[in-house]
Amino acid sequence: MGKLLIVGTVAFDAIETPFGKTEKILGGAATYIGLSASYFGLESGIISVVGGDFPVRYLDMLSDKNIDLEGVEVIKEGKTFFWSGKYDYNLNTRETLVTDLNVLAEFNPVVPENFMDCDFLMLGNLHPLVQMSVINQIPERPKLVVLDTMNFWMDNTMDELHQVIAKVDVITINDEEARQLSGEYSLVKAAQKIHKxxxxxxxxKKGENGALLFNNGDVFFAPALxxxxxxxxxxxxxxxxxxxIGYLASSxxxxxxxxxxxxxxxSNFASFCVEKFGTERMQNLSQNEIQARLKEFKQLTQFDIELTH
Amino acid sequence: MGKLLIVGTVAFDAIETPFGKTEKILGGAATYIGLSASYFGLESGIISVVGGDFPVRYLDMLSDKNIDLEGVEVIKEGKTFFWSGKYDYNLNTRETLVTDLNVLAEFNPVVPENFMDCDFLMLGNLHPLVQMSVINQIPERPKLVVLDTMNFWMDNTMDELHQVIAKVDVITINDEEARQLSGEYSLVKAAQKIHKxxxxxxxxKKGENGALLFNNGDVFFAPALxxxxxxxxxxxxxxxxxxxIGYLASSxxxxxxxxxxxxxxxSNFASFCVEKFGTERMQNLSQNEIQARLKEFKQLTQFDIELTH
Structure with a gap:
């Protein structure tokens, strides 16, 4: 079992879809990453920052999932990062209505002593300088560092982003971001440039069209369910x-x-996530549900063709 | 080995992509279907119509692939169906520049005597009444009837199209057409309605995003390479x-x-087709190339996860 450290936002989201609308609910990259990874029963911790307005019950829920929150700073006089967005009718595009950085604006991540020896590091979507600061605080390079980022940082902090990208083993981005980062329309060519x-x-990641994994010459594809x-x-x-990263750390x-x-x-966990608002579905999955859906993924993708040459 | 009958266009295409432009070259649904199915070494024939302007060397090339052309009527005083289109920079959308129906306008398909007992029938994209006429000429229902169609017939001849759809075992359409035909955005729901x-x-078919096969509750997905x-x-x-259909007929x-x-x-054959203009790549594939690419498909999609429940 590996020890997983996650840096990312813990936040309030207000979401509007064609099916309904929420008030401020629990959100944030580190929240989703932590919940998803928690199903592997490994030692994990989050580095983040919230305000005095952040409900203790949310922190308790994450603690109950065995996620270490020592690295989550609570700034009593501050307000928690808030994002609000609205999806169009087919859920393929969304409009950001509000982004209140609040306590995130001055976020200064501190790696807890107990995670200085983490061997799996997940850099959730954040300012590249924040991501770099976490890398630099860990004395011995983890076994695997995974970076998530987005077009906003490519638009505004490309130099700093490139410095972080140079230090990681895995980058996860969506198809449009891969094209923006590489200047190549073909995703095969984009991956080749990003390797360099x-x-x-x-x-x-291609949303409802699945995800591609590239490793130099090799490629693997997982559809969305x-x-x-x-x-x-x-x-x-x-x-x-x-x-x-949770699966990799656990194995x-x-x-x-x-x-x-x-x-x-x-892909399996993502297929659960989208079934309800926010983190609701991800808070209470059973191992039976997870395994049953893995079986669906096998049926969806596995075939036997004998090669004759 | 099954006996495969294909009805569809044999045509001239003029194509413009970001990479180049062709004069009138060999095209047509039945041409592509026939070439692709020809690699399975089965007995196959095409029903179509061309004009006196259609080069004998094209017909010879198809005959050399063991495709029976008795059902291809040549109207000496007529001109061959001509389509011209232009693709945008990322090849995702195309504009039709010219559609000259010519001899296709009066196409009256006649099933050759030798194919009255075909057990696999491929109805290529054509007017639904032409597709229905072929179904009606065959005395004993084939083992499998596959229908391809497009949005044009949904816009203009929906009633006739529904009558043909009711008579086939398999329909192949793209994602937008599935949505149009069913009135459902979700492809899972669209397939449920189309089953009915x-x-x-x-x-x-989702182009570069692969293809889904639905059979009531079951679903299978093949990515594009x-x-x-x-x-x-x-x-x-x-x-x-x-x-x-070629694989199904051969097995x-x-x-x-x-x-x-x-x-x-x-999906394997389609991945070759798009590598060169028109039918060029599909005219000369080796079994080694086909098998090597099937191996790539396996590497792209196959994984082993042991289920614990």
């Missing part, structure tokens, strides 16, 4: 990342063959 | 259909497990 920036593994209804896509990418094996399984586990 | 129209199997460059998408859907097995393999074969 540093990461040995490139994961390109076809669902009757997608209720709320918020957090699906972070949930994917949490399932991916302590970072071979390409094992990364294939990790991508399937990530 | 008749077809036991629904294949939804990630390629460095896509040169010309023309004919990819027909090539997919030809590989799909004479229409179980769901075998249809999974057929979808992979279809």
């Amino acid at each position: 920036m540093g990461p040995q593994y490139v994961v390109i 076809p669902l009757e209804d997608i209720f709320d896509p918020t957090g699906a990418g972070d949930t994917f990342a949490g399932g991916f 302590h094996d970072v071979s390409f063959e094992n990364m294939k399984r990790a991508v399937i586990y990530g | 129209m008749g077809p036991q199997y629904v294949v939804i 990630p390629l460095e460059d896509i040169f010309d998408p023309t004919g990819a859907g027909d090539t997919f259909a030809g590989g799909f 004479h097995d229409v179980s769901f497990e075998n249809m999974k393999r057929a979808v992979i074969y279809g």
Whole structure:
């Protein structure tokens, strides 16, 4: 069993989809990553920051999942990061209505003593300088460092982002971000260019069209599970990342063959995440449900063709 | 080995992509379907119509692939169906520049005597009344009837189209067409509604995002092979259909497990088709190339996860 450290936002989200609307609910990249990874029963901790307005019951819920919160700073006089967004009718595009950075604006991550020897590090979507600060605080390089980022940092802090990208083993981005980062439309060519920036593994997320894992010449594809209804896509990418690194940390094996399984586990958790608003579905999954859906993934993708040459 | 009958266009295409432009070259749904199915070494024939301007060397090339052309009527004083289209920079959308129906306007398909006992019937994209006429000429229902169609017929001849759909075992359409036909955005729900129209199997093609095979509760997904460059998408859907029905006819097995393999074969051939203009790549494939790429499909999609429940 590996020891997993996650840095990312713990936040309030207010979400509007064609199916309904929420008040401020629990959100944030580290929340989704932590919940998803928690199903592997490993030692994990979050580094983040919240305000005095953040409900203790949310922190208790995460603690109950065996997620260490020593690295979550509570700034009593501050307010928690708040994001609000609205999805269009087919859930493929969303509009950001509000982004209140609040306590996140001055976020200064501090790695707890107990996680100085973490061997799996997940850098959730944040300012590249915050991500770099965490890398720099850990004395011995972890076995695997996974970076998630987004177009906002490419638009505004590309130099700092490139410095972080150069230091990680895996980058997870969506297809449009891969194109923006590489300047290539073909995702095969985009992955080739991104490999040269540093990461040995490139994961390109395509939402309802699945995810690609590139490792130089090799490529693996995991579809998204076809669902009757997608209720709320918020957090699906972070949930994917949490399932991916959580599986790798629990098996302590970072071979390409094992990364294939990790991508399937990530897709599996993401398929649950989108079934309800926010983190609701991810708070209470049973191992039976997880295994039953893995079986669906096998039926969806596995075939036997004998090769004659 | 089954006997495969294909009805569809044999045509001239003029294609413009970001990578180049062709004069009138060989095209047409039945041409792509026939070429793709020809690699299975089965008995196959085409029903179509061309004009006196259609080069004998094109017909010879198809005959050399063991495709029976007795059902291809040549109207000496007529001109061959001509389509011209232009793709945008990322090849995802195309504009039709010219559609000259010519001899196709009066197409009256006649099933050759030798194919009255065909056991696999592929209805390529054509007016639903032409497709229905072929169904009605065959005295004993074939083992499997596959229908391809497009949004044009949904816009203009929906009643006639529904009558044909009610008579087939498999329908192949793209994602937007599945949504239009069913009125459902979710492809899972769309497939459920289309099942109720008749077809036991629904294949939804998503271009570079792969293809889904639905059989009531069961679903299988085949990705498109990630390629460095896509040169010309023309004919990819027909090539997919030809590989799909060609494999089924050659193995004479229409179980769901075998249809999974057929979808992979279809995707395999489509991945070759898009590598060059028109039918060029599909005219000269070796069994080694086909098998090598099937191996790539296996590496792309196969994983081993042991289920614990």
